Amino acid sequence: MKEKRYHSVITFVIAFLIGIHWISAQKKEKKRTPNVIFIMADDLGPGMLSYYGQKYISTPNIDRLAKEGMVFNNSYSSTFCAPSRATFITGYNDCRNNKYVLTSGKGYKEVATNPTKEESVQNRINDAIGDEPDITYLPQIFKAAGYVTGEIGKLDYGFQTTTKQMNNHGWDYHYGYYDHIQCHGFYPMFLHENGKRITIPGNTHPDAAKTGETGSDEHEKARWDMNGKSVYSQDLFLNKLLEFIRNNKKQPFFLYHPTQLPHGPVAIPTIHPEVAFNDELSQLEKAYASMVKRLDDDLGVIMAELNGLGIAENTMIIFSSDNGHELYYDYKGKPTKPYKNMETGETFNNITDKFYSEIGGDIFDGNGGQAGLKRSNWNGGVKVPLFVYWPKKIKGGKISNQLVANYDFMATMADMLNVNIEEEKDGVSYKNILFKKNNSTKDGHSSIVFASFMGPALVTHDGWKLRYFAPSKIYQLYYLPDDYREKNDLSIKYPEKVNTLKNELLKKCDGNLENGWISYGRHFVTVD
Secondary structure, eight states, X not given: OHHHHHHHHXXXXXXXXXXXXXXXXXXXXXXXXXXXXXXXXXXXXXGGSGGGTOSSOOOHHHHHHHHSSEEESSEEOOSSHHHHHHHHHHSOOTTOSSSOOEEOOOTTHHHHHOGGGHHHHHHHHHHHHOSOOSOOOXXXXXXXTTOEEEEEESOSSSSBOOHHHHHHHTOSEEEEOSBTTGGGSSSOSEEEETXXXXXXXXXXXXXXXXXXXXXXXXXXXXXHOOXXXXXXXXHHHHHHHHHHHHHTTTSOEEEEEEOOTTOSSOOOSSOOTTTTTOTTSOHHHHHHHHHHHHHHHHHHHHXXXXXXXXXXXXXXXXXXXXXXXXXXXXXXXXXXXXXXXTTTOOBOXXXXXXXXXXXXXXXXXTTTTOSOOTTSSSHHHHBOOEEEXXXXXXXXXXXXXXXXXXXXXXXHHHHHHTOOOSSOOSOOOOHHHHHSSSOOSTTSOSEEEEOBSSOOEEEETTSEEEEEEGGGTEEEEEEGGGOTTOOOOOTTTOHHHHHHHHHHHHHHTTTOGGGGBOOHHHHEEOOO
16 A cells, blocks of 8 residues: 555656646746748849739748738838848948948859869958958847857858858858859859858759840750759758758757849749749740749748747748849840830930839839839839748738838847847847837838949938939939839929938948949959
8 A cells, every 4th residue: 555655656746847847848938039030032022922912923921921920011121132131141231331341253163163272262252351340240149149040042241252251240050152143043063061062963064054134045945954953052942941940949040041032044943833824924934933933932831841840939930132123034025134115215314214114024013113123222123022920929910111121130139139239230120110019110210221333322211212323413302102103303392301311311321422332343342
C-alpha cells in the first residue's frame, strides 16, 4: 500500500512539474518578439497587384497580406534599386551626402570565368568602398534585440558588395548575388553563401544568362534557349528561405528577401497557366506576368511553411517594392526605350509631356494610372505598395494614408523592439499606426524627399508635392489629393508655397540639390 501511495506521489510531482514547465513555456512564447520577414519586390508598381485592380493576373497571396493586414496607401521608396536598398538599410533618405557608399558593378563577371580572381575582385571593391560611415545598419537593430539576421537574394545595396561589407552591416547569414549587374540574369554560374563562392552546376553563362530587354526575334530566341540554364535563381532563393526559417524556428529571426522578381530582362522557365492562353497578351507579356505570379506563388509557399512549423501567428510579414514600375515587355507596335508618346511619336520631355500607360504602351498599367516610371521623380517612379501582416496582432482591413518612406522601417522596428539608435536617422516610426485604432497622420513625417535621375522631389503630409527638374532647373508644384496623375502644375498659382517647399527640399538635401540628382558619376564609386 505504501509503495502504491509512493508511486502516486511521484506521479503527481512529475505531472505538477511538467505543468509548471508548460505554463512557463507558454508565457515565454507569448512574450517572444515576432519573427520578421521583409519581401522587397524589384520594379513592381502597385498596378501589377490584383489588390489594386490588375485585371490580367491575380496575386492572391500578396493580396491576402493587404486584406488581412495593414495597407499604407501613401508609401514612397526611391527611384531605383541601389539607393532604395541603401536607404532601407541605413535609415537615411537618398538625398543625403556621405551616408552610404554605392559602388559600380560588373566585377564578378570575371570571377565566373576565373574563380582565382575572387580575392582580388573583393579587395578592389573593399578598397573602393573604404571605411563605410560609422552608422547603425538595419540588421544591427535586430541583433541588438537578440534576433538572428538573414539576407537572401540580391545584394543588400550598391552594385557590388563583399563579404566584409555584408558582415559589417550585421548579417548573420547571407546567400545570393554579390554583383547587381549579374542580378539582371536569372541563371547564375555561382552565388555566395556567407562569403563562400557556391558553384551552380548546369549554369554556364558568365553574365547569368542576361538577355536583351526587347521583344525582338533575336531576344525572344535567346530568352527561350535553355542551353546552359539549368537552375533558376528564384528556385535557389526559395529553398534557402525555407531552410533559414526551419533552422531558426525556435528563436526570433529577421529575414530580408530582396528578390529579382519581376525586374527584367524577362526570364522565367515556363509560362504560368493563369496567363498561358490569354490572347490579349503577347508571349513576352505572358512571361513577364509569370514572373509576378512566381513572386506571389513563392509567398504562398512561405506562408504555408510558417503554418506548418506553428510559427505563423508569431511572424510579421512586410511586402513592398524597391521603386516604382518599369517596362520590360515591349514588342512590335509598341515603343522601345527611351519611351515615346505613342500618339505623337515624340520622346517625353518630362515637363509638359510625361509617361502614362495609355499613351506609353503599358497594357498592364503597372504604375496604377500615375505619371512616370522608374528613375523619374513622378509618382509612378517612386510610389510603392506597403503591406504589413501579423495575424491576430495587426487588425485586418486597416488602411492608412500616413505618409511613409522606405527608410522608416528601421525606426519602426527600433521602436517596436525597444532598441535605441544613437545617431539621428531620417526615418520616423509608424508603430503607433500599426497598433492603434485611429489612423491619425499627426505623428509621422511633415514631408519626405527622394532623389531621381531628373532631380529631387518633396512630398508633404497634407499632399503637396514640389518637383525639381534639374536638367532645366524648373520647379513644379502639384496637389496630389486632387491630382493623382500630376496633371496640373500649380507653381505659378502658389509661388509662396513653392518658395517654402524649396527651402525645405534644400535642407533635406544637405544644402545642395545636386545630392538629389542621381547620376553614376556623382553617386557611385567606380571599382577599377
